[in-house]
Amino acid sequence: MTALTGTVVPVIEIERLTKRYGATTAVDQLTFTVRPGTVTGFLGPNGAGKSTTLRMILGLNTPTGGAVTVAGVPFANRPRGLRHVGALLDAGDVHGGRSARAHLAALARGNRIPLGRVDEVLAEVGLGKAAGRRIGGYSLGMKQRLGIAGALLGDPPVLLFDEPLNGLDPEGVLWVRGLFRRLADEGRTVFVSSHMMAEMEHTADRLVVIGRGRLIADESLVEFSARNAETSVAVRAPELSLLVDALRAEGAEVSVVEPQFGIVTGMPAERIGELALRHGVVLHELATRTSSLESAFMSLTADSVEYLAGEAR
């Protein structure tokens, strides 16, 4: 007997999701939607509530308030999960005494997935040769690969990964990025958490950024960088002090790093050059710098309370 799930859109919908532990609010009125066909990065500093949110998506933790559904259904209501959502929450969520093959075989058997699929996913993640070894002897990178194999087991339309790049070597990181891209291109929903913007910059198409359990940003990577990456101009001049007053008078912000070196924000390099000429100041260096998304992310989340959802725009 089989039940066709048909053409339900594999979307993750989170609505005013809240989780409190005593006086601490780990997740606070979070609302966002993760859509198929893209890799969505889930960003936030440590302790922002990412893992708690992922656990609530999977029904492992019960929300204090709000709701979360996957393809329209609370995940906990599904009798079996692997064909709906594949998840790697923590590479350590295994029993070190079992072999990778036995670990995956138990998961597959419980979901009535043919056991042949086990060796298929093990080969896909590059653990074919280590399949019979105890997981306890695996490196973190190998455990991550095993976790990814487990997520792929049921060929699910929705995939969740919590910090999947931890412990992977550069080759592994490239492979994972390619895998996420391929899964998204196949029309799946791929939701990947990280506390490192640099990781997401080359992995995600969309970003959901949270801090202290609250939504800070929910937009495409392009929108995010356009809005947040700040431009500054480095100025080196023997008589910098003469120029500083002129720049400030024109409304630019100048921070003097050294007596002959400063960083100017709020004014393009062309205008600075014109002002220098007008005041007869010799310039030794005039360079435009675009801050990395990483630093944009850090300044954005440094004081999350100031950036409530909705007010950010």
Place this chain on the structure above:
Amino acid sequence: MSTMTVGFAEPAPRFTDLLAAEWIKLRSLRSTYWVLALASLAAIAINLNAVHSDLTYIDNPPPRMPGIPPFRYDALYHSLSSIACYLMAIAAGSLGAITVFGEYTTGLVRTTFAAVPDRRGVIAAKVLLIGGITALAGAVVSTVSFFACNAMLASRHVGLSITEGVSLRAVLGYAAIVPVCALIGMAVGALLRHATASIVSLVMLFFILPLMFGGDRYRWLSEIGSHLPLATVNRLTYNPDSSTTISKYAPSVLDSWITMGVWAAVAVAVTMVVVRRRDV
């Protein structure tokens, strides 16, 4: 935005799949089932050795003392010894506890419930599998001990047959306590989710607590003591034809059977409720 338009088939969920998955998990951890296998062999060896060394005493009975009834060998008490029973109790209890706290201490429980959100099904499968395997171990230890020991005693004409007196009840009770201890172990493992704490609690419940509720001075103390898990098997294996005495407040045989069943039922209920309610 694209959507995944491929309809995919999902087979209907079956409880037997969960049972098979738990079987793979148990089978792939050698240390857990070895505990039970070795304990069973040791328990049988303890009973056989005890009765074998008794043969000398039976052949050379102590001289009869005035005022004391003649020496009568209690084949039931010696072939189904308490020591072997305690060994099986702690082995089965530990196995039950390990299968539950092992999921929590390793974090595997999150992987398990993400793959099978139906927690009740997972627990039911674990209960059935662990209960079944320990029941089998209990049955093997009890029947092998009884028949092998009494075969040895037959040559001295003090052996019992299974149809004689309370033999059958004793053999059943001696076997039944083993799965009951395993289920209690599961409940303790689910409540505490910690290896050392779980095992220490089982030792307290099985062996230390009974010491605090002995004696016949206070009826209520004695009655609490006689309703502890391992007290039931003492009552069920008690041979009224022997010279051994039991407490004047000892419960009826039916009472002890019910007590055993209640311990098992409560243990399963606790495991179910605790595991389903808690965040993992």
